Amino acid sequence: MVTYGELSAFDRMAADARLAPDLERRAAMSEMAAVEIANYGRLAARLGALGVDPETAMKPYIDVLGAYHDSTEPRDWLEALTKAYVGDGVADDFFREVAAFIDEPDRQLVLDVLHGSRYQGFAVAEIRAAITADPKVANRLSMWARRLVGEALSQATRVSGQRPALIALIIDRAGDQAAVQQLFRRMTIAHTARMSAAGLNN
């Protein structure tokens, strides 16, 4: 799921870079996309080393990740940035939580491919600047972020129905239902903090 997530993130961010208002910003998002495909290479190599065909391993996630991206096609640069920041942020939080349940060296590999702070700093600075220039932007992007989270949860529910092994991993390793609830509470808190950091409201 992480591997195909990287491959599709590359594709979508590369396309979203076209929404940039100037070449410098277009290059910045293109460079972010390039990080995703480099991460893809590391993950695909690890799958290969485990004797798993990357194509086969990724196949179950093509539809859900495609549906998420298709239903959250940004219409402008700020929506693209917000998607990269909020959408990838929530996904990162989830993968970070799940990484705690898997063994090394895979745990570290998953943590390594999560998005760095430099990346988030760029999105936050751009979104805040846009809100300063036009305060109405905050409301529009807050609504957009809620839609992103809604679509992500919708697809996550779909995956969990189709891939019970993923749910079993989380519930078994977390320990009990209360621990799973705590996991989602941590994710909610992190999401709220991320929204505030960019001047958005939940």
Place this chain on the structure above:
Amino acid sequence: MVTYGELSAFDRMAADARLAPDLERRAAMSEMAAVEIANYGRLAARLGALGVDPETAMKPYIDVLGAYHDSTEPRDWLEALTKAYVGDGVADDFFREVAAFIDEPDRQLVLDVLHGSRYQGFAVAEIRAAITADPKVANRLSMWARRLVGEALSQATRVSGQRPALIALIIDRAGDQAAVQQLFRRMTIAHTARMSAAGLNN
């Protein structure tokens, strides 16, 4: 021109990767695109170090490179690969010739960002395999390659009309008109060899 060439090559190759018949090939072209944006970063940094705003320096080439790409939008994976192989090959030959006329360290930087042989090997192997599977493909891709070269020459003529300094650089540094003709003869020979290597005819 090289800097914007890299930025637009990233954009177009990232989009063309969607034409790949499977995820492995899609990833391979996405990785090629990522190399272009990494090269863009090196070139933009060098422009900055020279006190030139990359955006200003790239602006004169946006229209011509955009026109080239718009008029050579691949319809399938083999056209995309042929474009990456033939189109970038001709551009590389041209930039390699012009690099000989500029001073270090810029000469080496331009040579560094030209496409490596690994990249060309992948395209050649794919094109040859497709021709083996269906010999008619050779004719179709040969025609496509001629169109690519035609469109590239058309835009090169446009650039030379708009940017006399580029032509002056070549003519002055090459020495005389005969030397310029030799330059284009070398490019023609290299192009023919490249076509043959992929099983295409000129």
